[in-house]
Amino acid sequence: MKLWGGRFTKEENQLVHSFNESLSFDRRFYAQDIKGSIAHVTMLAKVGILTDSERDQIIEGLNGIKADIDSEKLAFNDAEDIHSFVEAELIDRIGDVGKKLHTGRSRNDQVALDMRLYVRDEIDELLPLIKDLQKELLQLMEANIDTYMPGFTHLQKAQPVTLAHHLGAYFEMFSRDYQRLEDNRKRMNYCPLGAGALAGTTYPLDRELTASLLDFYGPTLNSMDSVSDRDYSLELLSDLSICMMHLSRFCEEIIMWNSNEYRFIELDDSYSTGSSIMPQKKNPDIAELIRGKSGRVYGALVSLMTTMKGLPLAYNKDMQEDKEGVFDAIDTAKGCLALFTGMLKSITVNKANMEASAKNGFTNATDAADWLVKNGVPFRDAHGIIGTLVLTCIERDISLDELPLEEYKKISPVFTEEIYEAIKMKTCVDKRNTIGAPGRDAMEKVIAIYKEKLN
Ligand code: ARG
Numbered sequence: 001m002k003l004w005g006g007r008f009t010k011e012e013n014q015l016v017h018s019f020n021e022s023l024s025f026d027r028r029f030y031a032q033d034i035k036g037s038i039a040h041v042t043m044l045a046k047v048g049i050l051t052d053s054e055r056d057q058i059i060e061g062l063n064g065i066k067a068d069i070d071s072e073k074l075a076f077n078d079a080e081d082i083h084s085f086v087e088a089e090l091i092d093r094i095g096d097v098g099k100k101l102h103t104g105r106s107r108n109d110q111v112a113l114d115m116r117l118y119v120r121d122e123i124d125e126l127l128p129l130i131k132d133l134q135k136e137l138l139q140l141m142e143a144n145i146d147t148y149m150p151g152f153t154h155l156q157k158a159q160p161v162t163l164a165h166h167l168g169a170y171f172e173m174f175s176r177d178y179q180r181l182e183d184n185r186k187r188m189n190y191c192p193l194g195a196g197a198l199a200g201t202t203y204p205l206d207r208e209l210t211a212s213l214l215d216f217y218g219p220t221l222n223s224m225d226s227v228s229d230r231d232y233s234l235e236l237l238s239d240l241s242i243c244m245m246h247l248s249r250f251c252e253e254i255i256m257w258n259s260n261e262y263r264f265i266e267l268d269d270s271y272s273t274g275s276s277i278m279p280q281k282k283n284p285d286i287a288e289l290i291r292g293k294s295g296r297v298y299g300a301l302v303s304l305m306t307t308m309k310g311l312p313l314a315y316n317k318d319m320q321e322d323k324e325g326v327f328d329a330i331d332t333a334k335g336c337l338a339l340f341t342g343m344l345k346s347i348t349v350n351k352a353n354m355e356a357s358a359k360n361g362f363t364n365a366t367d368a369a370d371w372l373v374k375n376g377v378p379f380r381d382a383h384g385i386i387g388t389l390v391l392t393c394i395e396r397d398i399s400l401d402e403l404p405l406e407e408y409k410k411i412s413p414v415f416t417e418e419i420y421e422a423i424k425m426k427t428c429v430d431k432r433n434t435i436g437a438p439g440r441d442a443m444e445k446v447i448a449i450y451k452e453k454l455n
Helices: 014-020 023-046 052-070 082-100 107-143 163-188 207-213 223-228 231-257 285-308 317-345 351-359 365-374 379-396 405-411 418-422 425-430 440-454
Strands: 148-153 156-162
Touching (some): 023 082, 082 107, 107 163, 107 223, 107 440, 156 351, 156 425, 163 440, 231 285, 285 317, 425 440
8 A cells, every 4th residue: 555645546667666665674663663653643642633542542553563563473565665564554453543643744754753763772782882892801901911012003013012002092992982872872862753744744743742752852953954864874874984993903903913923812713714625724704704894884874975965955765775774884883893892702812922022023122212311322322322232133133132231332331231121021011101001000090990981
């Protein structure tokens, strides 16, 4: 049954129907659609457009439909979209009273409402997934305050940090991802129902009431905007794209750290896969897939941006294209967050290899130069002196820690035995104690802040 058959004399072409329909995907928010309809009729009765008995019959019918879809007793048919499906089914079940459901409403404000409710619900599921990931990260951080490792710039060993510090960088990124989603939730939390097709309605609707019944802060303030923008979906896609980018970078590092060249960590067998031909292989497929899936989330963002960019106000059917990309991006991000957390839980940290790598990469060269500065040598000269010593070490294949004092003294008489204490990994890290740095005291303060944040 078509909602709009009255004005038409011919049947719809079958290809047109399949091209135009959205039930195959918008069925996903049937629960939100029904919830919105219940709020709508509750309000209609309150303002005297429906009797209490009509309201009750409609609500009972809608609840029955919801229960039957939940339990798969009611199957979807070839209705045009979820709104038509529910309305037709309601009329089927309760007769003429059901025909009053759509009073003072258009599918334009209805779909705007459904999508908002859906996005809002999904944000509420995404937030705890990010939090779980952060909890896992925090545990790893606490366990690795003294796990020294090279910090890199240009993928060249630069200065020593700790694994806790490195992971803390991701903790920060995920905190912002969390806040972005929360911000979006706040910004979008206004109710478009009552906007009608585009120009409101002549019925005395109580929009404040529907808004509050559906836990919105209030009604939206411009009916044309209400039915024609999808910026909350775009924000969600943008938030998810950024979050996926963070996951993807983290995965890239996990893949490197897990490689034979680094051996910083080892992924658990349960999060790795094998090769069909090479018996020795244990591949980080999960990390690679998460890295790869960031592409489809960005794709959804670019796709919807492009769909929206040329649309005149108000509703246009192009906007039906707002759904599948958003659904896919949400599924992808949720799956990736959950799997990533599981994978993180399963890693074994190879502390010795990390520390050895920090040592053999001259990551303490800056500290050696700084020691000279503290002993009266101008920084530019100190830089040159240590550079020369690094060259000597490279020739001999040893670290600065292993270079004998005579060699140091040959280049500068300022050096004493104290240099060795100054360039120890522990000293290099623990002296970096301004807030945000990897030193133990600084790190402990930050971890305490994170702990409080998470609770
Ligand atoms: N399936 C449609 C969509 O998703 C519902 C709104 C239909 N409105 C209309 N004027 N045809 O956008």
